[in-house]
Amino acid sequence: MVDHRILFLLFVFFLFFSNVSSSDGVDPMICQVVDDEGLGAEHHFLEFKRRFGKVYATEEEHGYRFNVFKSNMHRARRHQLLDPSAVHGVTRFSDLTPMEFRHSVLGLRGVGLPSDADSAPILPTDNLPKDFDWREHGAVTPVKNQGSCGSCWSFSATGALEGAHFLSTGELVSLSEQQLVDCDHQCDPEEAGSCDSGCNGGLMNSAFEYILNNGGVMREEDYPYSGTNGGTCKFDKAKIAASVANFSVVSRDEDQIAANLVKNGPLAVAINAVYMQTYVGGVSCPYVCSKKLNHGVLLVGYGSESYAPIRMKQKPYWIIKNSWGENWGENGYYKICRGRNICGVDSMVSTVAALHTTGN
Numbered sequence: 001m002v003d004h005r006i007l008f009l010l011f012v013f014f015l016f017f018s019n020v021s022s023s024d025g026v027d028p029m030i031c032q033v034v035d036d037e038g039l040g041a042e043h044h045f046l047e048f049k050r051r052f053g054k055v056y057a058t059e060e061e062h063g064y065r066f067n068v069f070k071s072n073m074h075r076a077r078r079h080q081l082l083d084p085s086a087v088h089g090v091t092r093f094s095d096l097t098p099m100e101f102r103h104s105v106l107g108l109r110g111v112g113l114p115s116d117a118d119s120a121p122i123l124p125t126d127n128l129p130k131d132f133d134w135r136e137h138g139a140v141t142p143v144k145n146q147g148s149c150g151s152c153w154s155f156s157a158t159g160a161l162e163g164a165h166f167l168s169t170g171e172l173v174s175l176s177e178q179q180l181v182d183c184d185h186q187c188d189p190e191e192a193g194s195c196d197s198g199c200n201g202g203l204m205n206s207a208f209e210y211i212l213n214n215g216g217v218m219r220e221e222d223y224p225y226s227g228t229n230g231g232t233c234k235f236d237k238a239k240i241a242a243s244v245a246n247f248s249v250v251s252r253d254e255d256q257i258a259a260n261l262v263k264n265g266p267l268a269v270a271i272n273a274v275y276m277q278t279y280v281g282g283v284s285c286p287y288v289c290s291k292k293l294n295h296g297v298l299l300v301g302y303g304s305e306s307y308a309p310i311r312m313k314q315k316p317y318w319i320i321k322n323s324w325g326e327n328w329g330e331n332g333y334y335k336i337c338r339g340r341n342i343c344g345v346d347s348m349v350s351t352v353a354a355l356h357t358t359g360n
């Protein structure tokens with residue numbers, strides 16, 4: 001136990017030290033990255049722009065984004081030290097400040113529970129499979145991309161309903177997030193003024209409540225994603241593809257979460273996404289992570305993996321489907337370690353059941 005505390009103090013010291021040193025112009029971490037690979041920060045930035053098709057309107061903007069990029073390389077290095085079983089580095093979001101990142105690609109708002117949310121019944125947990133992945137059972141659509149719109153909550157909600165619909169009908173149908181962005185203004189009963197607001201954020205439980213009250217959700221292709229606010233609602237009742245029968249909140253117990261996942265399909269979960277800005281792959285298991293929930297994602301499975309070289313110990317993880325496209329993380333997925341509510345991943349979990357209808 002003692003070695004953990006010393007490690008932790010070292011990290012705190014490192015964080016402090018690296019924050020101080022980043023303000024004096026020269027960036028020692030970048031130098032280290034440069035030395036490791038024999039390449040300059042400019043080169044990394046060039047690669048980044050090419051890979052993600054980034055174009056900046058003015059020289060000033062370009063200079064500013066380059067600075068943000070450098071400071072994010074710095075953060076990625078800190079994240080790497082705090083989270084050694086994952087790989088942190090350049091991502092599509094490397095030119096966004098943490099604040100811009102939170103505002104443009106997250107979007108969880110509110111905390112409350114709609115009146116129709118039940119508490120999930122306690123399920124037996126003694127015969128749970130060791131590993132489980134709904135992708136292998138056909139219940140998960142391809143990874144989608146929310147773009148620069150805080151609509152994560154709508155992707156989390158459709159993902160859970162897509163899975164539930166598959167379980168009740170045997171058909172995997174991709175559902176419309178844009179319908180939720182345009183039409184769902186369900187308010188949080190526990191937080192005044194907090195309502196589902198398209199690209200400005202929302203809540204999965206409120207989305208289920210909206211779907212329940214509204215009759216259902218259309219197919220993705222019948223109501224395609226634009227990732228923008230302000231569109232009029234084009235919901236067409238005649239084209240409902242999936243409907244909510246009921247939905248429930250799952251307790252924080254990780255065995256209950258696993259049991260609900262296996263029984264009812266992929267689960268809508270909230271998470272703190274701070275490490276996700278720099279995440280490239282591996283099992284994310286940070287020593288410290290805020291439990292302040294700011295992102296909605298889909299829990300599709302669980303497993304465990306041993307990781308060298310620190311200790312040959314099995315690291316259990318949850319498999320998370322994100323909505324930032326396939327070129328983020330591990331083909332669009334995130335693995336976060338299981339066992340101690342890391343980044344709040346166990347704190348807001350909901351399960352949904354679909355009406356047994358085949359739509360049209």
Ligand SMILES: *[C@@H]1O[C@H](CO)[C@@H](O)[C@H](O)[C@H]1NC(C)=O
Pocket residue numbers: 118120121245246247248264351352353
């Ligand atoms: C839906 O309701 C049924 C019957 O009350 C219950 O057994 C089931 O757990 C509920 N499912 C969800 C996902 O809330």
